Structures are given as C-alpha cells and as structure tokens.
Amino acid sequence: ASSAVFAAVDFGASSGRVMAARVGPGTLELEELRRFPNRPVRVAGTLHWDILGLYGNVLDGLRAAPAGLVSVGIDSWAVDYGLLDERGALLGNPVHYRDARTDGVMERVRAELGDDHLYQVSGLQFLPFNTVYQLAAESADVLKRARTLLLIPDLVGYWLTGRVGAERTNASTTGLLDARGGVWSRALLDRLGLPAELLPDLREPGDVVGTLRPDVAEETGLRTDLPVTAVASHDTASAVAAVPASGDRFGYISCGTWSLVGVELPAPVLTEASRKANFTNEGGVDGTVRYLRNVMGLWLVQECLRAWDSPDLPSLLAEAARVPALRSLIDPDDPEFLPPGGMPARIAAHCRRRGMPEPSTRAEIVRCVLDSLALAHRAAIRQAAELSGREVEAVHLVGGGSRNELLCQLTADACGLPVVAGPVEATALGNVLVQARAHGVVGDLAEMRALVAETQPLRRYEPRGDESAWSDAAARIGLA
Numbered sequence: 001a002s003s004a005v006f007a008a009v010d011f012g013a014s015s016g017r018v019m020a021a022r023v024g025p026g027t028l029e030l031e032e033l034r035r036f037p038n039r040p041v042r043v044a045g046t047l048h049w050d051i052l053g054l055y056g057n058v059l060d061g062l063r064a065a066p067a068g069l070v071s072v073g074i075d076s077w078a079v080d081y082g083l084l085d086e087r088g089a090l091l092g093n094p095v096h097y098r099d100a101r102t103d104g105v106m107e108r109v110r111a112e113l114g115d116d117h118l119y120q121v122s123g124l125q126f127l128p129f130n131t132v133y134q135l136a137a138e139s140a141d142v143l144k145r146a147r148t149l150l151l152i153p154d155l156v157g158y159w160l161t162g163r164v165g166a167e168r169t170n171a172s173t174t175g176l177l178d179a180r181g182g183v184w185s186r187a188l189l190d191r192l193g194l195p196a197e198l199l200p201d202l203r204e205p206g207d208v209v210g211t212l213r214p215d216v217a218e219e220t221g222l223r224t225d226l227p228v229t230a231v232a233s234h235d236t237a238s239a240v241a242a243v244p245a246s247g248d249r250f251g252y253i254s255c256g257t258w259s260l261v262g263v264e265l266p267a268p269v270l271t272e273a274s275r276k277a278n279f280t281n282e283g284g285v286d287g288t289v290r291y292l293r294n295v296m297g298l299w300l301v302q303e304c305l306r307a308w309d310s311p312d313l314p315s316l317l318a319e320a321a322r323v324p325a326l327r328s329l330i331d332p333d334d335p336e337f338l339p340p341g342g343m344p345a346r347i348a349a350h351c352r353r354r355g356m357p358e359p360s361t362r363a364e365i366v367r368c369v370l371d372s373l374a375l376a377h378r379a380a381i382r383q384a385a386e387l388s389g390r391e392v393e394a395v396h397l398v399g400g401g402s403r404n405e406l407l408c409q410l411t412a413d414a415c416g417l418p419v420v421a422g423p424v425e426a427t428a429l430g431n432v433l434v435q436a437r438a439h440g441v442v443g444d445l446a447e448m449r450a451l452v453a454e455t456q457p458l459r460r461y462e463p464r465g466d467e468s469a470w471s472d473a474a475a476r477i478g479l480a
C-alpha cells in the first residue's frame with residue numbers, strides 16, 4: 001500500500017490548527033498548514049466562541065492543503081455546542097464552557113436528579129461545564145427555538161458538508177449519553193425537559209460525514225467529492241488513540257490546557273468509589289473507555305503568562321527548574337482556578353489561605369504550579385489504577401506539555417514510574433490516523449499506535465530521588 005494525505009482540523013484552547021499528514025507504511029509526517037489563536041470573546045458579559053472567525057481560518061487552512069488530499073477530519077475540546085433553528089441557522093454564538101452561566105447549576109441538577117442516577121446513566125465525572133449543565137443554564141426562549149444541538153466539530157462538519165450528526169466520543173462528554181447502552185438517554189432527557197429530537201443521530205469515528213458543499217469546494221479550491229470523515233472528534237479521544245503504547249499496562253496524560261489522566265479500559269467503571277473519586281468514563285475509539293480524571297493542567301501557566309504579557313516560556317521554565325522543590329503547593333483542581341483572569345494573584349491567595357509559603361517571583365509561581373500538577377498527576381494515575389484494577393507500568397505524556405521537560409521529570413518522580421513524553425501533536429495524529437484507517441491506509445488501533453511509536457520523536461524520563469518527599473507533599477495538599 002502507498003501513502004495518502006489527510007487533513008486534521010484541531011481546535012485547541014491554546015491555538016487552533018489545520019494540519020496535513022502523509023500516512024503510509026512506516027510513514028507518518030505532519031505538516032502545519034495554518035495555526036491561529038482561539039481566543040474566546042466576552043460580549044455583554046458572556047464568554048463566547050469566536051466561531052465564524054475560527055471557521056474562516058479553517059477554510060484558509062484547507063485552501064493551503066497539498067494536492068491529492070483524501071479526506072478531512074475535525075476535532076475540538078469537549079462539551080461545547082451550537083444550537084440550530086428550524087432552518088439550520090446557528091442561534092447565537094456558542095458559549096465557552098469557562099463562562100459563569102453554569103455557576104450553581106450543576107449543584108441544582110445534582111440535587112434534583114441525584115448523583116447516583118446521573119453517574120449510573122452517563123458514567124461522567126461531575127464538572128460544572130458538562131453539556132447537560134450548560135443546557136440547564138440556557139434560556140427557555142432559546143431552547144424553544146432550537147431544533148438541533150451540534151457539538152463544535154459536528155457544527156463545523158455541518159458547515160462543510162450540510163450533514164448533521166453527533167460523533168460518539170464527543171457525545172460521551174455531554175452527560176446525556178448512556179454509558180452502557182451507547183445511546184442518548186431518553187430517561188435523562190425527559191427528566192431535564194429536553195426534546196429527544198434536539199440530539200441528532202450518533203456517528204462512529206471513521207464514518208463518512210459527507211462530501212464538501214459546492215460553495216465550500218469552490219472557496220477552498222478542493223474537489224466537491226472530498227469526504228469529511230468523522231474522527232474521534234473529542235480532542236482527548238484523538239490524543240489517546242495516538243498514545244505510542246504497546247499492550248495495555250499504561251497510563252496516559254493528555255497534557256495541554258488540561259491534563260487528562262487515566263487508563264484505557266474495555267468497559268466502564270460505575271462503582272460508588274469511582275463516582276466519589278470523580279472519575280469519568282468517556283468514549284474512545286473502537287468502543288474503548290477513557291477512564292480518567294480532569295486535572296486543571298497547563299491552563300494555570302497559560303493564564304499566568306497572559307497576566308504577565310507573554311514572557312518567553314522556555315526561559316521561565318529554566319528558571320523554575322532552579323527553584324527549590326515542593327515549597328509552595330496548591331490543589332490545582334480547586335474550581336476557583338477554572339475561570340480566566342488574575343491567575344498569579346489567585347494562586348498566591350490560595351497558598352495564603354492554606355498556610356503555604358506564598359510564591360513571589362514568576363519562577364516561583366511556575367514552580368508551584370508544576371510541582372502541584374505533578375502531584376495531581378500522581379494522585380490520578382494511582383487512583384485510576386486502583387479503581388479499575390488496571391496495572392500501570394509506564395505513563396505516556398502526550399500533547400504540548402510533553403515539551404515541558406521539567407513537568408515530565410517531576411511527573412516521573414511523583415508517580416515513581418517512567419514517563420514517555422511525546423508526541424506533541426498527539427491529537428492531530430489521532431485525528432488523521434482514524435481517517436487513514438477508515439480509508440484503508442492503516443490497520444487497527446495497535447497498528448496505529450505502533451506507527452506513532454516508530455515515526456515520532458519520544459523521550460523517556462526515569463523516576464529520580466526519594467518518593468517519600470512526594471507522598472508527604474501530597475498529604476500536605478490533601479491529595480492521595
């Protein structure tokens with residue numbers, strides 16, 4: 001078999017990108033066609049996606065695609081959506097999950113429906129921004145006019161092809177999909193007073209969404225019969241598909257704006273212990289379960305950099321490496337860190353409240369965040385293994401965070417396990433590999449992962465030093 005070219009559209013929180021990849025036996029080469037900011041915009045007090053600006057960038061990126069493109073796939077972060085009216089027009093700009101409209105809503109829905117019921121149905125961790133709570137925060141007027149809900153990659157796929165649908169891995173993050181039955185939960189929709197017709201039919205990663213609309217083909221210079229292929233459209237599901245592991249004794253950290261930390265399983269874990277530890281059962285490719293917990297991730301660093309007018313990250317990390325370890329610690333998953341703005345001051349206040357020494361220099365603040373993230377990685381890897389019974393022999397750390405050598409080493413030290421770092425663009429690679437498989441260019445998931453391991457630069461970090469320093473520190477911030 002020869003190689004073929006696929007395009008990946010990936011909306012990350014730190015940037016959006018359109019990538020092209022050549023995929024074939026022994027070949028997996030990624031080329032960046034376009035990278036653009038993905039900056040939410042606050043309008044009249046509400047934080048929105050700049051969805052048309054992003055779509056324009058997608059069209060520009062596709063226009064730059066190399067000849068012979070076989071298909072396009074789209075992924076994005078989870079939970080966010082657009083609503084279409086009866087004519088298929090978008091009802092307002094999608095709202096960003098970090099907007100305050102969901103404040104207090106999750107608590108209300110949980111009190112009404114019960115944690116046990118919600119978890120037994122969806123198997124989803126309780127995060128205030130899950131689609132189910134965002135819908136509960138929508139105005140009655142908007143919901144009355146809405147006919148179709150499309151998650152962001154499905155919305156962009158609709159604009160490119162005119163076809164609606166709900167890709168399964170991303171649908172699994174809404175809180176409305178039945179984790180065992182694999183269908184939209186009629187019972188939950190009824191209890192929430194939402195019409196079942198709002199949610200379109202499910203599609204699987206690898207299904208063809210449709211071919212380009214003629215106007216899109218004309219605008220991008222691509223052929224009208226070019227297929228858009230559904231990928232694992234939840235960015236984390238794509239990233240996990242591209243983890244360069246062999247066998248099943250591995251943990252993973254998809255490390256970018258968030259750290260998504262867990263293991264891959266054949267079936268969900270819906271026990272009470274799992275619910276109390278707030279572990280999620282999200283859908284992966286081939287019916288796998290991504291059993292994981294959200295850790296606040298490099299968002300904490302991104303927001304500090306924004307507050308400091310964007311100093312150079314690599315030099316700041318070099319300075320942070322020289323700051324003494326485990327002095328100031330935060331619980332990175334405190335919900336107070338979710339919204340944007342004023343991050344350095346919030347970190348200092350958090351330390352003060354918890355009787356920790358306050359970090360004062362930029363390097364001290366970054367070190368405090370990275371030590372704390374390493375501790376949270378450790379807690380989540382250990383709990384994932386314990387709650388699922390899956391043995392973890394090594395941790396794969398993928399995404400932009402794999403470029404952060406200090407964080408990789410600290411994570412290895414804290415977990416007491418080797419960390420294999422890379423690839424950086426795991427999400428885009430998982431996106432194109434699912435397309436390549438659908439179009440007959442690669443084999444099963446194991447073969448996809450072997451191709452990543454064979455072709456992408458990876459770096460291994462062995463755990464160093466005394467593990468007890470990490471268990472003491474974990475106890476100090478109340479992490480397992």
Ligand code: ADP
Nearest residue numbers: 012013014015256257298302399400401403404
């Ligand atoms: P997302 O998909 O959420 O946008 P990425 O996987 O692209 O996130 O990761 C972005 C993160 O990668 C940045 O927030 C930054 O912390 C980290 N990163 C990017 N470049 C570097 C670098 N040169 N050195 C260290 N870390 C980096």
Ligand code: LRH
Nearest residue numbers: 077078235236258260294
């Ligand atoms: C990572 C991610 C994560 C979700 C969050 C909203 O980009 O998709 O898996 O929990 O964003």
